[in-house]
Amino acid sequence: MTNKLNSKPLIIDVRCRYTGGESASYYRKQLKKSGRLPLIKSLKEGTEESFFEEIEQAGVTTAVSASGYNPGAKLGKYQFADRTTRNDDLADIQKRNPRKFIACGGIDVSNSFHHSIDEIQRCFHDLGIKVFGIEPGRAPGCNPDDPILDDVYQTLQDINCTVIIQTSGLKGGKFLDYAHPGHIERVAEKFPYLRIICAHGCYPYVREAIVTAMRRDNIWLSPEGYLWHLGYDDWLRAINKNFEGFSKKFLFGTAYPLTPIKAFVDNFRKLPIEKEFFPNLLYKNAIDALGLNNNAEFKNFYDL
Secondary structure, X not given: OEOOXXXXXXXEEOOEOOOOHHHHXXXXXXXXXXXXXXXXXXXXXXXXXXXXXXXXXXXOOEEEEOOOEXXXXXXXXXXXXXXXXXXXXXXXXXXXXXXXXXXEEEOOOOOOOOOHHHHHHHHHHHXXXXXXXXXXXXXXXXXXXXXXXXXXXXXXXXXXXXXXXEOOOOOOOOOHHHHOHXXXXXXXXXXXXXXXXXXXXXXXXXXXXXXXXXXXOOEEEEOHHHHHOOOHHHHHHHHHOOHHXXXXXXXXXXXXXXXXXXXXXXXXXXXXXXXXXXXXXXXXXXXXXXXXXXXXHHHHHOOO
């Protein structure tokens, strides 16, 4: 679980959003509203240097910034503002920090802020982005397997990219069943070569999500803080028993900056998980899910 060259801990955080400048305005407003802004040092300072300093102190060696770019929505009792992190900003940070930072292109599948297919092609060909994030439950307000998204999935599959889909039942869509992993499995069946990461792990459908990931080679789950919510015992049992190879389908993600990152990492390391599985959970599974297997820089650093 350490790099042989420098003995650093190895962690790929698949939900670690950039906290600098205007790119983080959505998260700054959210935390200010909840009174948690003082807990995130780099979000207050708002610089690239403070971002990397904070995540590196926590032990994170690669951050995947799934920051989002789409209209907000009212979902149940929750009111969410627009997400407006520019993909160009994330791509610039990735260019300067190619191993430490992975830009996740935010795609507005409602086509309100941009045309989704055009933006995918621009991000991929012009900006070098190969991971993309969508939140269809917020805009246009559909389930992940709605046919109106087929062109988006087909485009991402054709260019061999990974999609991160917001799958929270609590805050993902108009109704709770938006998060049911049956929607994701239908996408996986229709687009078998598309790598799919379920952000928030289809909470609260924990058992169904775990079994779905067991059934499908192209689905991974990242529950983040929901790991400690309902279904906690199921996550740990599935990993420790390695049902149907499940230890290779779980991804580590913190949802930073919505939670203090060092405390999250420390608490995760203390979980009653068999030591043999930690390398998979903390970075090896992410290499597969993000399509980094043939990236020389990542292969060398992560000793693959």
